[in-house]
Amino acid sequence: MATIKEELRAAVKKLFDEDRIDYFVGYVEDYGHTFPAILAKGSDLSRLTFDRKSYNNLADFLPELRGSRVGLVCKQCEVRTLNVLAAEGQIERDKLVVVGVPCPAMVDPRKLPADEAGLDDLDESYWQEKCRRCLERNTPFADVFVGERASTPTPAEGWPLLQEVEAMSAEERLAWWREQMSLCIRCYACRLACPLCYCHQCFVEDNKPQWLDKSVRPENNLHYHIIRAIHLAGRCIECQECSRVCPVGIPVDVLNNVLARDFAERFGYLAGETAEAKPALTHYERDDKEDFIL
Amino acid sequence: MAAEYYRLSKDKVAELFERARADYDVVAKTRDANGNLVYGRPVSFDDVAFVDEQPPMSAKAFALPQTEALVRYERENDKIRAEGPEAPTRDILIFGVNMCDATAFDIIDRVFRWDYLDDPYLGRRAQTTQFALACASIQQDCFCDRISYDEDGVDAVAYDLEGSYLIKVQTEKGRTLVERYKDLFATEDGDAESSIKAFKEKAGTAKKEPMLESAKPALEKAFEHADWEILASTCIGCGVCTYVCPTCHCFDIQDEGGSSRGRRLRVWDHCTGRTFTAMAAEQPRDRQYKRYRQRLLHKFWYYPERFGPLLCTGCGRCITHCPVKINIRELVEYFGGLKDTPPGGARHGK
Amino acid sequence: MAEEEKQSVRETAAPWEPNVVGFLCNWCSYAGADLAGTSRIPYACNVRVIRVPCSSRVDPLMILRAFREGADGVLVSGCHPGDCHYIEGNYYARRKLIALKQLLDHVGLDPRRFRVSWVSASEGRKWAKVVETVTRDLLEAGPFHYEENGDDQGRAPGRG
Structure with missing residues (x-):
């Protein structure tokens, strides 16, 4: 039986041979890492892979390739992202060939064992937190599906770190965030790794008016992270890429999780569940629950 | 000055650390609130992490802080008070x-000494002594074995030779360190350089051909190489590689505050970013791959x-911490003609 | 000026007075505040008013920037739901402000520092009451130190 890698390589070769795509966005393995690559016709497809280190949210590369016909590996994170992007009119579905995969759940990079031979067998305790909460492991709207369909998962409830932080008092939370923010170096990897932060001009770069001071200080960093989370309110699909790419290990996705949970509870809205639902901040109900307004 | 060699017994290291705290x-290397490695100020010797692994952030911030006030000013009635950059107190x-x-x-x-003498930087630099610990192993993404630059200019280096450290001192600052705690150091009688060579062979940090310096002639011809676009197109334009880099040193000057008080700041900037050098007009490198190419070249x-x-x-930090794992070593080898296959296998397809 | 007109709701001036930035919608709350004034209703003078076309004009960036520039509290006030001059602006504003409120509460900001109110053009009395409430709460909460440490060098270990 062909492995998922072989099936994937054959499927991509077919897409190029039949001239259905200009570029293929997938994961490749080289120098000990699995990482995203944009492949054009004539590229070496023998490095294509899909394994438990296929972390990146590949929808992040779509704006760069706008106008081209693109093949894209879509695990569940990309599926939900594409739904949000479609609702916001950001993708041209007819130019997109979705390659579906059964997602084996990603291994938390901080918990990667030194010997990666047994990677496929690692249990839930090694997974990225988002994977424990995953609702569906197979790509629902795949144009091409490679690999064997995975079984439906039993999603875990809640985010452990969020619960931990929320158990603190307000003063403790303030101190905890201040500590985290003192680590931030404002490299903006969290913003740029996010497939939904696609604005051409971002408030952090505006200088007239200058919303955000450039000095790297905890209060400015918090200012940035709060606005980043606000701009993703009702849009974040919680792929945790922002936290994964943080070079200094700040769990910035906690802020997004706060809003995602609140929007689910308050407005019954789950970002990226469908491409049809109206984005939460461009929509309202007359009786939206307000509990703090004077 | 000519290199000098000493021995430091392992049971003296804690004492050296404690006594040095009186003078410096x-x-x-220690752990931050999240348990990640960081160059910080350990509370006690037990908090010092003796590991080969590098903290994500390099030590450059001690000479070139990410945010540094070059001038602070305050106005009271008709009086304006301005203060220059602050030097570290110790x-x-x-x-x-x-x-x-x-x-x-x-x-x-070399950059901050060349032409204009950058006083805030050079002042901090003069106040900083490096006491390096040579790695006993090489990490996955490291490639110091491929760069000919070696211990040159490092104040003092310790090599872990079973049971004791061999200390190589190369500068006056390094000598001052040893002189201050003379009783802890023994003189080295053996052939120190041979021991160092053997240590590096064992650690895997000994130099291996081809060195990356040899890529330069081919790189000079590769500016217009057709594969730049596809190979660097996954670059998302964040500042991780430059901020974690021990040698990247670009900065921006920013003013904060208003007419009554404020400061002029020097803050790190990164050439991989969309707004780098976009001062009066647009950024001169209009596509992301050009910005990545700029950093590499x-x-x-x-x-x-x-x-x-x-x-x-x-x-190797820019590989380890890169969100999309772009590998600068592989790209230098590829565009520098040391290797035929592009990393990841992507080709331009035109 | 008559004695009762000068009279503040507070007996004596506090040693420290909170600075409150108020974003008021042009059509309801701004007119409401105007009415409070023309009706000569005495109330605290701590709110610095910024007139905006609609409460939905208020971007969370403005609110955070106000704190950054030294506000001890921020008050956003607009028309009652259903009364928006632009039919639905305040409904959108409500969702946006709820999101900001959630985050500010989460990061441990004192909930007394960020307030939202619905005040119509005829509610001069309500406006005065809102301002009194906000000011009194902030007098209790004390000054807001957005910048805890004025020294760039004293930051996290290892960052120089």
């Missing part, structure tokens, strides 16, 4: 710094052209 602001000793971070200071020095072509060594110590 001692910085060492000399800094970076205890057990990685070699790839220690060598970087000398590389950045600055390190392996433009800087060596002017200053000699590479603007890289091979620490």
Whole structure:
């Protein structure tokens, strides 16, 4: 039986041979890492892979390739992202060939064992937190599906770190965030790794008016992270890429999780569940629950 | 000065650390609130992390802080008070710094010493002593073995030779350190350089051909190479690689505050970012791959052209922490003609 | 000026007075505040008013920037739901402000520092009451130190 890698390589070769795509966005393995690559016709497809280190949210590369016909590996994170992007009119579905995969759940990079031979067998305790909460492991709207369909998962409830932080008092939370923010170096990897932060001009770069001071200080960093989370309110699909790419290990996705949970509870809205639902901040109900307004 | 060699017994290290704290602001590898490695100020010797692994952030911030006030001003009625840059109140000793971070200071020095003398930087630099600890192993993404730059300019280096450290002292600052705690150090009688060579062979940090310096002639011809676009197109344009880099030193000048009080700041900036050097008009490098190419070529072509060594110590941080794992070593090898296959297998397809 | 007109709701001036930035919608709350004034209703003078076309014009960036520039509290006030001059602006504003409120509460900001109110053009009395409430709460909460440490060098270990 062909492995998922072989099936994937054959499927991509077919897409190029039949001239259905200009570029293929997938994961490749080289120098000990699995990482995203944009492949054009004539590229070496023998490095294509899909394994438990296929972390990146590949929808992040779509704006760069706008106008081209693109093949894209879509695990569940990309599926939900594409739904949000479609609702916001950001993708041209007819130019997109979705390659579906059964997602084996990603291994938390901080918990990667030194010997990666047994990677496929690692249990839930090694997974990225988002994977424990995953609702569906197979790509629902795949144009091409490679690999064997995975079984439906039993999603875990809640985010452990969020619960931990929320158990603190307000003063403790303030101190905890201040500590985290003192680590931030404002490299903006969290913003740029996010497939939904696609604005051409971002408030952090505006200088007239200058919303955000450039000095790297905890209060400015918090200012940035709060606005980043606000701009993703009702849009974040919680792929945790922002936290994964943080070079200094700040769990910035906690802020997004706060809003995602609140929007689910308050407005019954789950970002990226469908491409049809109206984005939460461009929509309202007359009786939206307000509990703090004077 | 000519190199001097000493021995430091392992059971004396804690004492050295404690006594040095009386004379220096001692910085060492320790753990932050999240348990991640960081160059910080350990509460006690037990908090010092003796590991080969590098903290995500290099040690360059001790000479070139990410945010540094060049001028502070305050106005009271008709009086304006301005204060220049603040120098550290105490000399800094970076205890057990990685070699790839220690060598970087000398590389950045060349920029800040060349032409205009950058006083805030050079002042901090003069107050910083590096006491490096050579790695006993090489990490997955490291490539210091492929860069000829070595211990040059590092104040003092410790090599872990079973049971005791061999200390190589190369500068006056290094000698001052040893002189201060003379009773802890023994003189080295053996053939120190042979021991160091053997240590590096064992650690895997000995130099291996082809060195990356040899890529320069081909790189000079590769500016228009058709594969730049596809190979660097996954670059998302964040500042991780430059901020974690021990040798990247670009900065921006920003004013904060208003008419009554404020400050002029120097803050790190990154050439991979969309707004880098976009001052009066647009950013001169309009596509992301051009910005990535700029970073690579600055390190392996433009800087060596002017200053000699590479603007890289091979620490590999920009690979480890890159969100999309772009590998600068592989790209230098590919565009520099040391390797035929592109990393990841992507080709331009035109 | 008559004695009762000068009279503040507070007996004596506090040693410290909170600075409150108020973003008021042009059509309801701004007119409401105007009415409070023309009706000569005495109330605290701590709110610095910024007139905006609609409460939905208020971007969370403005609110955070106000704190950054030294506000001890921020008050956003608009038309009652259903009364928006632009039919639905305040409904959108409500969702946006709820999101900001959630985050500010989460990061441990004192909930007394960020307030939202619905005040119509005829509610001069309500406006005065809102301002009194906000000011009194902030007097209790004390000054807001957005910048805890004025020194760039004293930051996290290892960042120089």
